Amino acid sequence: MSVNAKIVIIGCGISGIAAAHRLANAGFHHVRILEATARSGGRIKTGRLGDNIVEIGANWIHGPSEENPVFCLARQYRLLDPDALTPENQAMDVGGHPPWVPNFFSSSGQKLNAEDIYPAQEMFAELMYASSEFESQGGEPWACVGDFIRSEAKRRAAEEWKDIDATTRSLRLCVISNMLKLECSVNGSHSMDEVGLGAYGLYKTLPGLDCTFPGGYEGLIKNLMSELPSGLVTYNQAVRCVHWNNTEKRENPVTIECDDGERIASDHVIVTVPLGYLKKHHSALFCPLLPLHKLHSIQRLGFGTNNKIFVEFDSPWWDADCEIIHLVWEDEDVMVDHVPDVQTSWIKKMCGFTVLKPTERYGHVLCGWIAGHESEYMETLSEQEVTHTITQLIHRFTGNPTITPRRVLRSQWFHDPWTCGSYSYPGIGCSAQDLDNMMEPLPTKGSQSQPLQVLFAGEATHPCYYSTVHGALLTGWREADRLISHYSSISPSEPPK
Ligand code: 6YU
Incomplete structure (x- = not known):
């Protein structure tokens, strides 16, 4: 498949990288990641304390076993100690x-x-x-x-x-x-x-006794990044506003407005900003505003430090x-x-x-x-x-x-302006419906507008692995797959723009 649709991914954490990976491999040529900071990885961040490697963000692979895609990738890239690879380690079920x-x-x-x-x-x-x-x-x-x-x-x-x-x-x-x-x-x-x-x-939870990356969690990010086309990520490029449902133009119904004033026309945007950022900035980040049911779920879900x-x-x-x-x-x-x-x-x-x-x-x-x-x-x-x-x-x-x-x-995750905390949890009154609402693309079903303009990935959009790296990764793949199947269903005689 070779697809010319223009796709912008906001955020170069594991979910954004996973989405870009999947889309690039499926033949999408116009994929860009816009990242507010100067680095990839987001909440995967390896630092140093003297001579020691320490994890400022994510620490463990939770449930390192066959079902966990982070474990499978880490094994493929040879990033794990032999102990973590043993069948005994993978079979241990400790309920988190x-x-x-x-x-x-x-x-x-x-x-x-x-x-x-x-x-x-x-x-x-x-x-x-x-x-x-x-x-x-x-x-x-x-x-x-x-x-x-x-x-x-x-x-x-x-x-x-x-x-x-x-x-x-x-x-x-x-x-x-x-x-x-x-x-x-x-x-x-x-x-x-x-x-x-x-x-x-x-x-x-998944089976497997939690393990760490001896060379640092960022090794996973480096390996994944090395497989993406060069120049796909623009760093220090914060997005200020996603203008969607741009009704004047049928082509490129989404315009991404960056902090530096750049405006990028696109067909689809995958938003992977953390829930903490979304809670604080949703009203400025989307024009028109998010539908009420989505907004209420953003408010009901918890995001602490x-x-x-x-x-x-x-x-x-x-x-x-x-x-x-x-x-x-x-x-x-x-x-x-x-x-x-x-x-x-x-x-x-x-x-x-x-x-x-x-x-x-x-x-x-x-x-x-x-x-x-x-x-x-x-x-x-x-x-x-x-x-x-x-x-x-x-x-x-x-x-x-x-x-x-x-x-x-x-670490100082609360004062990180692009994260505003650490990870999500179900707040009081939350239900599975809130996580469904989080991942629902815009415009919502039944609308006459061009579908799948704004898609949502990131740990807070996974129905059962929220707050984890494997959850975040799976959401990136999920949203990429949503676009891939959308374009696969369009007949070849009507190629996308
Ligand atoms: C895991 C673990 N772990 C400790 C600590 C933290 C987290 N996690 P990202 O934020 O990565 O990417 C978004 C990007 O968007 C980012 O680069 C921004 O700069 C950018 N951005 C934002 N705004 C923008 C804008 N306007 N324009 C452009 N760019 C913008 N997970 O598996 N194992 O040990 C831990 C831990 C201190 C902070 C963790 C752990 C969570 C993961 O780090 C996190 O989910 C993913 O990295 C998120 O990736 P992402 O792509 O979604 O966002 C029973 C029960 C209980 C339930 N809870 C179970 C607990 C499990 C969680 N455990 C965590 C524990 C630790 C220690």
Whole structure:
């Protein structure tokens, strides 16, 4: 197939790249990507901390197995460690929660006994599993995941832990607060009170134990980019407005207006800007405005902030086999996942650290996780202030005032003007219909205008893999396929312009 239709893709993240790849391979000659920044990859961003490679954005391949296109591409490009390729690794089904070896530290400087904590971890895991079991049909007992977890944990604690001493029971409830904060990071939400219970089960996991890219996630982007025709991407070219349904002209019904004033006439545009950007700029980005049902779905879906704070040490203060460090505040037995005063106690939102492994590759580097408005506030502080607060935190939780981080590096996704947060989650009142609305092309069905003028891709448009790289990639392919089948259905005697 050789097609002359003019297609503009807004955004050079994985979804935009995937769409361009598919279209170029199908014989579309006039495909352009317009990217606001100077780089490809979007929320896939590999950085450096001293000699170490660290991921500022996406970290893992979630569910690395045959069904995961990111895993298949990474394998094809030889970007993975042998461990990740084994059939055993691919077959492990952990339901999105890898069984990491934990260390628990408390705010009074104690390393906690795993046996005291385990029942709280187990109860929390059961309640998270139960949260994903509700249908989006209004039958759920609470509107949000946070209320469901708190009320069930309270009820079960009173029943199941009634015979244990008050101190241990209180500590277990504090552990539940820690787990709620961790879930805020996983979901990219400010609080689990903002995550809808009815739609929580829409997210689907794939088998396979999550793995990383030893040479950095951006290796995937570099390989894909090397297979695109050169000059296809224009960098530092932000789009200001998509003028669609341009009724004067039947040819090129879409005009893309860029920040620098350039106007590009096209037949189709694939919009891949993040949901955070869309929430903030939708009214300026589309002329005419988006239909109301689409706008309401953009508003109902959640898009919060999850940031990382990398900290390097000369030597470890955690166990050799430890993979995750939980920080348990002993004054949080009321099961809270956000702090009362962001400016003075933002650090209490940090749920803990994952340990970068293997040690031979990374040395002693931890990745701290902090979500929500506390995370957004952290972004406004200087690197010195963040380093100082992290150092105080570690002194407090280890009881060792001599530990000094060698280097610190944090991400700042909320203040990235082209992302405005980290990734999407189902907000309160969301349903599968909202994700359908997100991906619906414009003009909507039934309109007399030229079809498929504006198409939508990006992680927030995937019906069950939203918030992931594989979800984003699949949406790019989906929208490319939509155009490919549209042009395949036009008879050769009536070639497109
Ligand atoms: C994953 C992971 N991961 C951590 C952190 C982040 C994300 N994700 P892009 O934004 O990439 O591209 C859009 C482009 O558009 C961009 O380049 C812009 O500059 C450009 N643009 C914007 N406006 C423009 C304009 N006006 N004009 C021109 N250009 C414009 N995913 O698989 N594994 O470990 C993580 C993580 C800190 C920030 C992640 C992870 C999410 C992915 O990074 C993300 O989905 C994709 O990269 C998005 O690609 P895209 O093309 O759509 O947009 C049970 C249950 C719970 C449910 N949740 C499960 C949790 C799973 C998510 N886990 C994430 C965890 C981490 C740690």
